[in-house]
Amino acid sequence: MKTLEDLRAIKEKAKKEMAAREKTAKYRISVAMGTCGIAAGARTVMSAMLDEISKRNVENAMISQTGCLGYCDQEPMVQVTGPDNNTITYGKVTAEIARRIVSEHVLGDAVVSSYVFKQG
Amino acid sequence: MRELSLNILDIITNSVEAEATRVILVIEEWQTRNLLRVRIRDNGRGMSDDLMSRVLDPFVTTRTTRSVGMGLSLFRQIALSTDGDLVLQSALGVGTTVTVDLRLNHLNRPPLGRISDTVVNLAIGALDVHFYYIHHTESGRMIFDSFRLFGYMEETGCGLYQTIVPMKEKIQRQLKAIHSSAL
Incomplete structure (x- = not known):
């Protein structure tokens, strides 16, 4: 059984690996987790993205959560956010669209244009 | 919101935004006392007395992206609808504790829902925060420590994102073990 100190050391190591991954990640994905987002299904979206990233063994992306973006509807x-720092914001995302964002945008470099709410 | 685990996610997201490095979620479920208690304690920046007196008003928020802050007031409304309540304790520079009591068998009480999704998604989405989740029932107790994700990575040699499904399944199994009836 590992002690808390062991786990803390492992966490630091994992964090360093994640920081290295963040530097080399081609895409950074943020899921908006304000009250409005959560009520509309953001947790399901986050779960679908994490599942797809895990299943497809995606190595070139980082996923995190953020607060309300101010477009609750x-x-x-x-x-x-891509390598050129250009950010694509998708709106009214479902679990299915989330999986498409991973497979088409993150892995295929093709924006899922029908669900883009804002660019730049 | 359809599940209490979504309200919990919402409140803990506030803790993350308040720069907490440690969040403790305790859920107590006592059939004999007809009580479901949810307590979220963080070591974030805390609130002033003035803000705390206004924060349950849905038209008060510290955010700049919108003029309403629904999370706490929404959770309080749910608690009140089950003859329960929400109590806030906070101190600037120390942290905040949110305690929500709900009547366990009240018709208006929403289900707890997928708490494993809430906890694991938070642990992955906010790596800098150390999450503890403790769940008590009359049949026993379970503890999830987000550091376990890293222990699992070390033991299996898998990547962070590969820990998600096994961790969620583990929480679900542990919850099942301490429940004689589903929430």
């Missing part, structure tokens, strides 16, 4: 919202 468009929730759930997902932002994908």
Whole structure:
């Protein structure tokens, strides 16, 4: 059985690996988790994205959560920032669209244009 | 919101935004006392007395993206509808504790829902925060410590995102073990 100190050391190591991954990640994905987003289904969207990233063994992306983006009627919202720092904001994302964002945008470099709410 | 685990996610997201590095979620479920108690304690920046006196008003928020802050007031409304209540304790620079009491067998009480999704998604989405989740019932107790994700990574050699499904399943199994009846 590992002690808390062991786990803390492992966490620091994992954090360093994640920081290295963040530097090399081609895409950074943020799921908006304000009250409005959560009520509209953001947790399901986050779960679907994490599941797809895990299943497809995606190595070039980081996923995190963020607060309300100020467009509550468009929730759930997902932002994908690419290597050029250009951010695509998707609106009214479902679990199915979330999986498409991973497979088409993150892995295929093709924006899922029908669900884009905002660019730049 | 359809599940209490979504209200919990919402409140803990506030803790993360308040720069907490440690969040403790305790759920107590006592059939004999007809009580479901949810307590969220963080070591974030805390609130002033003035803000605390206004924060349950849905038209008060510290955010700049919108003029309403629904999370706490929404959770309080749910608690009140089950003859329960929400109590806030906070101190600037120390942290905040939110305690929500609900009548366990009240018709208006929403189900707890997928708490494993809430906890694991938070642990992955906010890596800098150390999450503890403790769940008590009359049949026993379970503890999830987000550091376990890292222990699992070390033991299996898998990546962070590969820990998600096994961790969620583990929480669900542990919850099942301490429940004689589903929430």
